[in-house]
Amino acid sequence: MTRDIRSTFSRRTLLRGVAGGLAGGLAAPAVISGSAWAQAKYPNRPIKVVVPFGPGGVADITVRIVTERLGDKVGARFVIENAPGAGGSLAGSRVASSAPDGYTLALFSNGTAVSVGLFKQLPFDPINGFVPISTLGLFDFILATNKQTGYTKLADLLAAAREKPGALNIATVIAGSTQNLSAVLFNTEANIKTEIIAYRTTPDALVSLLRNDAQLIIDSYASLKGSVEDKNLVALATSGAKQSVVLPDVPPVAAAGVPGFDATSWNALFAKTGTPPEVVQILNAGLQEVLVEPEVKAKLLELGIVATASTPGELSDRLTADIKRWSAVIDKAGIQKQ
Numbered sequence: 621m622t623r624d625i626r627s628t629f630s631r632r633t634l635l636r637g638v639a640g641g642l643a644g645g646l647a648a649p650a651v652i653s654g655s656a657w658a659q660a661k662y663p664n665r666p667i668k669v670v671v672p673f674g675p676g677g678v679a680d681i682t683v684r685i686v687t688e689r690l691g692d693k694v695g696a697r698f699v700i701e702n703a704p705g706a707g708g709s710l711a712g713s714r715v716a717s718s719a720p721d722g723y724t725l726a727l728f729s730n731g732t733a734v735s736v737g738l739f740k741q742l743p744f745d746p747i748n749g750f751v752p753i754s755t756l757g758l759f760d761f762i763l764a765t766n767k768q769t770g771y772t773k774l775a776d777l778l779a780a781a782r783e784k785p786g787a788l789n790i791a792t793v794i795a796g797s798t799q800n801l802s803a804v805l806f807n808t809e810a811n812i813k814t815e816i817i818a819y820r821t822t823p824d825a826l827v828s829l830l831r832n833d834a835q836l837i838i839d840s841y842a843s844l845k846g847s848v849e850d851k852n853l854v855a856l857a858t859s860g861a862k863q864s865v866v867l868p869d870v871p872p873v874a875a876a877g878v879p880g881f882d883a884t885s886w887n888a889l890f891a892k893t894g895t896p897p898e899v900v901q902i903l904n905a906g907l908q909e910v911l912v913e914p915e916v917k918a919k920l921l922e923l924g925i926v927a928t929a930s931t932p933g934e935l936s937d938r939l940t941a942d943i944k945r946w947s948a949v950i951d952k953a954g955i956q957k958q
Contacts, residue, residue: 672708707735720894737947791834841924
């Protein structure tokens with residue numbers, strides 16, 4: 621009988637991770653809460669990250685670089701599922717309809733914040749329907765011109781725009797994209813009038829610039845890196861509030877003639893509301909370690925991304941502030957909600 625009782629407690633010990641002092645008597649078995657059990661068991665199968673962009677883009681490559689190392693930290697494989705769609709609707713909806721167990725995560729970006737103000741109603745609620753985990757990285761856009769314009773600094777372009785209102789064109793991708801709305805913000809904050817032309821793809825916008833159909837382009841470092849390095853484009857400014865780590869010789873817009881301008885972009889991981897806090901903590905702790913690794917930082921920097929972890933609270937504040945800011949830009953510009 622004694623052997624049977626000890627065997628029973630041995631199994632409980634292994635399953636629950638509870639140390640039992642059998643030699644001193646038969647103590648009552650410890651009770652483990654559901655959240656603590658989730659912490660002890662998580663993760664025990666692959667974790668899916670749903671990305672609202674197509675494969676090969678900056679966000680897609682970023683999350684693949686980070687989750688490859690994060691998987692090593694938490695002991696699970698990450699699977700990336702690309703679900704591009706207007707305003708991230710498809711990706712957000714897929715995660716919103718999943719179980720709140722930490723096995724289906726969402727990649728949100730400043731584009732998610734933009735979508736809240738751009739659409740009458742999203743099929744998911746990024747504030748109340750999701751819990752923040754951590755940012756993955758921050759990045760700026762580049763404001764660049766072609767050599768034909770003769771502009772060597774942002775002040776030159778601003779002077780030309782003020783001398784002939786409406787004569788200059790700014791090329792961006794898709795209307796309503798962060799790049800496109802950054803151009804709207806630029807016009808507003810600089811108190812200038814230019815024509816903003818939205819193209820389907822960055823290559824289309826770039827061709828327009830090189831033909832001098834447009835005199836300025838606003839896009840990511842990864843998209844314009846080759847043309848800037850080949851001296852086909854002149855980088856006049858970067859969109860963040862601070863000096864760019866990627867282009868240390870190029871001033872931010874705020875220091876080049878438009879005080880207060882800030883269009884910093886970001887990518888981050890979120891989980892569905894109801895996910896156990898211990899699961900969020902495990903993922904956040906792993907990201908805090910991964911995003912300071914020299915190899916990860918170097919790989920992201922090649923894309924123009926500054927590896928940056930955050931607390932869930934900091935990420936929540938960033939999303940809320942960006943929703944408010946970009947909604948104001950959209951309203952001020954009179955852009956119709958879709």
